[in-house]
Amino acid sequence: AKEAGRGLWKRFHPSMQHQVEDRFLLEGELRKALELDQLRLYLQPKNNAQGQIYGCESLLRWAHPEKGLIPPDVFIPLAEETGLILQLGDWVLQQTLALAVRYPELEFAVNISPREFRNPDFVARIQSRLAASQANPERLTLEVTEGLLITDFQQSSERMLELQKLGIRFSIDDFGTGYSSLSYLKKLPINELKIDRSFVRGLPQDSSDALLVETMMAVAQHLELQVVAEGVETPEQREFLLSVGCTHHQGYLYGQPQPAQVFLDRYQTDQQ
Numbered sequence: 001a002k003e004a005g006r007g008l009w010k011r012f013h014p015s016m017q018h019q020v021e022d023r024f025l026l027e028g029e030l031r032k033a034l035e036l037d038q039l040r041l042y043l044q045p046k047n048n049a050q051g052q053i054y055g056c057e058s059l060l061r062w063a064h065p066e067k068g069l070i071p072p073d074v075f076i077p078l079a080e081e082t083g084l085i086l087q088l089g090d091w092v093l094q095q096t097l098a099l100a101v102r103y104p105e106l107e108f109a110v111n112i113s114p115r116e117f118r119n120p121d122f123v124a125r126i127q128s129r130l131a132a133s134q135a136n137p138e139r140l141t142l143e144v145t146e147g148l149l150i151t152d153f154q155q156s157s158e159r160m161l162e163l164q165k166l167g168i169r170f171s172i173d174d175f176g177t178g179y180s181s182l183s184y185l186k187k188l189p190i191n192e193l194k195i196d197r198s199f200v201r202g203l204p205q206d207s208s209d210a211l212l213v214e215t216m217m218a219v220a221q222h223l224e225l226q227v228v229a230e231g232v233e234t235p236e237q238r239e240f241l242l243s244v245g246c247t248h249h250q251g252y253l254y255g256q257p258q259p260a261q262v263f264l265d266r267y268q269t270d271q272q
């Protein structure tokens with residue numbers, strides 16, 4: 001094992017060492033990000049067939065003092081590995097619930113990472129945050145990924161059922177990218193499928209994307225699930241989606257993620 005370890009080290013390129021050091025530094029800084037108030041909640045609108053905003057998704061950003069705004073793809077995986085995601089996820093949930101109380105007509109979606117979902121106190125934490133905030137559970141959607149649900153099917157369905165009893169909705173994020181077994185959909189308490197933007201990108205020209213989206217719509221209809229398409233960027237994509245019965249959209253065509261208060265102020269102004 002020692003030999004193998006040394007061999008590995010030899011093949012270790014200097015640039016990789018920098019990456020490791022960067023990661024190490026970043027991890028330490030991420031630990032402090034919460035105390036130092038460097039996390040930012042962004043919201044992206046979800047629109048219905050009439051083009052009206054009916055809800056939004058919470059997306060995390062890290063306002064790093066030197067590196068600027070760091071996107072979640074950079075630090076969420078790190079947080080997931082180190083367990084910091086438990087604190088970050090709890091922060092996002094609390095921030096989101098506080099906003100949900102102020103905008104009871106909007107649906108708020110929060111991303112739940114596998115490590116959060118599998119944590120033994122997941123259900124209790126959501127319940128206690130809901131109780132403390134007085135937010136309406138029916139306005140909260142939890143976005144989870146396919147892989148997470150399949151790894152421990154029994155536990156997943158129990159946890160989901162418990163929360164669904166309170167009125168919380170479950171959405172399958174990045175639908176279509178992971179495990180292709182559709183049988184689990186029928187067995188889990190799911191409310192919504194979120195079509196991954198990799199299938200939306202090629203619409204309407206790419207015939208295999210078009211076929212896949214139509215198939216997902218048929219599956220959803222059969223199982224009586226709602227569908228949201230993500231990554232909707234063009235009017236042509238919008239038209240195609242509407243033509244196959246997909247009425248709920250999220251994407252740059254409607255709005256980029258914005259700082260929560262900026263988004264909500266604009267939303268408020270548009271309502272008047």
Ligand code: C2E
Nearest residue numbers: 059060071072073076092111112113231232233251252257
């Ligand atoms: P996701 O949950 O699939 O979120 C959608 C991502 O697509 C967001 O990237 C959003 O900004 C981007 N997006 C939305 N509309 C468009 C579009 O029209 N075109 C394109 N090209 N992109 C679009 P973002 O904000 O960088 O987040 C990346 C991922 O990081 C999220 O993917 C999610 O998996 C994760 N993430 C973000 N916030 C949280 C969080 O609070 N907790 C957890 N566990 N994960 C989070």
Ligand code: CA
Nearest residue numbers: 057111143173
């Ligand atoms: Ca999501």
Ligand code: CA
Nearest residue numbers: 173174194230
């Ligand atoms: Ca997604």
Ligand code: CA
Nearest residue numbers: 174196197230
């Ligand atoms: Ca995605």
